[in-house]
Amino acid sequence: xxxxxxxxxxYGPKLLYMILFLALWQGLVMVFKIKTFIIPSPIKTLxxxxxxxxxxxxxxxxxxxxxxxxxxLSFGITAVTGVFxxxxxxxxxxxRNLITPIIILMxxxxxxxxxxxxxxxxxxxxxxxxxxxILIAFFPVVINTVTGLNSVEDDLLDLVRYLHATKLQLFxxxxxxxxxxxxxxxxxxxxxxxxxxxxxxxxxxxxxxxxYLLRDAQAFIDAPTxxxxxxxxxxxxxxxxxxxxxxERTIMPWQLDKQxxxx
Amino acid sequence: xxxxxxxVLIFMVFTISMWAGGQDETEGATGEAPxxxxxxNFQLNWKVMGDHAPYYVALNKGWFxxxxxxxxxxxxxxxxxxxxALDAGKAEMGISDAPVPIKLRADGAKIKIVGIIFDKHPNCxxxxxxxxxxxxxxxxxxxxAVPASDGHKVMxxxxxxxxxxxxxxxxxxxxxxxxxxxxxxxxxAEVVFELYTGKPFMEKAIPxxxxxxxxxxxxxxxxYAHSYVARDDVIENNPELVRKFLKAAYRAWEFTLENPxxxxxxxxxxxxxxxxxxxxxxxxxxxxxxxxxxxxNGIGYIDPSRMQETVDTVEKYMNIDINFPLDDIYTxxxxxxxxxxxxx
Numbered sequence: 001x002x003x004x005x006x007x008x009x010x011y012g013p014k015l016l017y018m019i020l021f022l023a024l025w026q027g028l029v030m031v032f033k034i035k036t037f038i039i040p041s042p043i044k045t046l047x048x049x050x051x052x053x054x055x056x057x058x059x060x061x062x063x064x065x066x067x068x069x070x071x072x073l074s075f076g077i078t079a080v081t082g083v084f085x086x087x088x089x090x091x092x093x094x095x096r097n098l099i100t101p102i103i104i105l106m107x108x109x110x111x112x113x114x115x116x117x118x119x120x121x122x123x124x125x126x127x128x129x130x131x132x133x134i135l136i137a138f139f140p141v142v143i144n145t146v147t148g149l150n151s152v153e154d155d156l157l158d159l160v161r162y163l164h165a166t167k168l169q170l171f172x173x174x175x176x177x178x179x180x181x182x183x184x185x186x187x188x189x190x191x192x193x194x195x196x197x198x199x200x201x202x203x204x205x206x207x208x209x210x211x212y213l214l215r216d217a218q219a220f221i222d223a224p225t226x227x228x229x230x231x232x233x234x235x236x237x238x239x240x241x242x243x244x245x246x247x248e249r250t251i252m253p254w255q256l257d258k259q260x261x262x263x
Numbered sequence: 264x265x266x267x268x269x270x271v272l273i274f275m276v277f278t279i280s281m282w283a284g285g286q287d288e289t290e291g292a293t294g295e296a297p298x299x300x301x302x303x304n305f306q307l308n309w310k311v312m313g314d315h316a317p318y319y320v321a322l323n324k325g326w327f328x329x330x331x332x333x334x335x336x337x338x339x340x341x342x343x344x345x346x347x348a349l350d351a352g353k354a355e356m357g358i359s360d361a362p363v364p365i366k367l368r369a370d371g372a373k374i375k376i377v378g379i380i381f382d383k384h385p386n387c388x389x390x391x392x393x394x395x396x397x398x399x400x401x402x403x404x405x406x407x408a409v410p411a412s413d414g415h416k417v418m419x420x421x422x423x424x425x426x427x428x429x430x431x432x433x434x435x436x437x438x439x440x441x442x443x444x445x446x447x448x449x450x451x452a453e454v455v456f457e458l459y460t461g462k463p464f465m466e467k468a469i470p471x472x473x474x475x476x477x478x479x480x481x482x483x484x485x486x487y488a489h490s491y492v493a494r495d496d497v498i499e500n501n502p503e504l505v506r507k508f509l510k511a512a513y514r515a516w517e518f519t520l521e522n523p524x525x526x527x528x529x530x531x532x533x534x535x536x537x538x539x540x541x542x543x544x545x546x547x548x549x550x551x552x553x554x555x556x557x558x559x560n561g562i563g564y565i566d567p568s569r570m571q572e573t574v575d576t577v578e579k580y581m582n583i584d585i586n587f588p589l590d591d592i593y594t595x596x597x598x599x600x601x602x603x604x605x606x607x
Contacts, residue, residue: 037343037367116441215411216416
């Protein structure tokens with residue numbers, strides 16, 4: 001009983017907003033007689049996901065699995081290489097001057113312009129989609145981590161230097177732990193960018209995935225399926241973001257206390 | 264969450280007001296008549312290509328003005344957008360692939376086909392000659408790259424049946440339209456579906472003697488494709504506008520087909536195009552006008568039985584119920600009298 005009450009207190013308002021929003025959407029579509037190909041009603045849209053007779057045509061599970069694989073792979077690689085690159089950049093002036101311009105150049109490329117090239121280089125499938133997601137997502141991780149690694153109090157640095165700490169010790173014990181909040185805020189941004197990146201990759205060339213499904217629905221001017229795919233894609237983004245937040249809270253419970261207090 | 268909901272609300276209200284506001288805009292546009300010219304918006308189907316030259320010819324030579332029209336040509340974003348924009352009142356007439364207004368009419372769009380552009384269907388498949396494909400049915404079991412949101416994938420089951428292939432027996436890869444040449448050139452796909460008008464661009468990447476292609480229409484595919492469309496209420500309240508536009512447009516087509524080079528020259532005065540590429544592009548399209556039907560009846564003629572066939576195909580393969588009679592989706596009443604012809 002208590003658990004149910006707590007659940008309602010915690011998620012009740014969110015659920016209520018959601019229901020109100022859907023009701024409003026349905027109401028507006030009905031009152032203004034908005035045609036399906038402009039904005040489909042939520043009932044029609046959701047039926048394409050949840051009503052088995054309709055949904056089975058779209059093989060949701062296959063497409064969700066493909067996109068989820070791409071998101072997880074690209075995020076894993078982004079997180080590791082992003083933090084590693086940031087450490088390299090902070091490690092020495094030489095490496096910073098070497099790496100930073102390349103990263104900025106790569107981030108400035110409009111990824112969709114790479115479409116024909118990626119198809120030639122890597123074909124289609126999971127690999128090119130993961131690569132595109134990484135290209136789109138890695139920038140915030142690197143930049144945030146670099147900021148974090150550099151934002152150590154000068155007094156603290158003076159102290160450890162006085163104690164003859166090695167550069168490695170300085171990174172492992174001071175700079176990296178200090179940058180954790182920054183790394184996580186970078187990771188949170190890149191988590192949603194990985195979702196975008198996977199879909200962009202699937203737009204360029206794919207034989208499965210939610211981006212594939214979305215493009216198919218476009219070809220058939222099937223607005224409910226387009227909206228349904230978008231809902232699934234953004235729900236995946238939301239879920240993934242929440243997972244990262246949960247991880248953040250587990251690794252740095254003190255950070256959460258700080259946030260609560262500052263409210 | 265609260266802020267999010269409010270934002271979504273604002274977005275929805277905004278979208279709807281734009282959609283509703285669009286209609287007012289048009290009324291204003293057609294209502295006022297400065298210098299006694301009737302203003303109208305004409306929505307193209309895609310970014311400017313060789314086949315859009317006639318509208319600029321008609322502008323340039325003053326043929327729209329002769330008909331009392333002040334035509335504003337709007338660059339397009341695909342057939343679905345054309346029909347949506349027309350239905351929302353953002354343009355009076357436009358160009359669309361024929362299946363789109365048929366499908367969307369079943370969903371409530373009030374759009375009609377009022378004239379045909381290409382008489383021969385431009386759908387085409389490309390492949391390397393050394394891939395062992397010698398007839399269309401050899402496509403069975405192959406990997407086919409198809410640019411998303413052009414009509415090939417939608418119409419594929421109909422064509423597959425014609426050539427005796429199980430529609431499920433190919434592996435589709437959806438690709439970005441910009442990647443269609445690369446998909447075939449790099450052999451990442453064995454077959455690429457792309458309009459016949461894309462041939463000059465294919466030939467830039469693949470040697471002419473190694474590039475194989477089949478035009479679907481040559482193997483019995485008989486649906487209608489690029490057509491002029493207009494909104495029902497424009498046809499009802501302002502039939503002369505439709506008639507006048509079509510007269511100037513087909514007159515310009517006749518000129519363009521007979522003077523392609525000059526037409527592209529005129530187009531280049533309005534848009535920064537590569538004239539050589541666009542001329543080749545236009546010359547490829549001219550094949551779609553060299554049909555017995557157009558020879559006998561004139562450019563733009565609508566064949567009722569063929570329109571019925573197109574509607575049947577759409578009903579069958581786009582999962583819709585055709586809830587309207589054939590006369591609702593097209594009318595031949597506004598074609599020029601006399602018709603224009605292409606002497607080749």
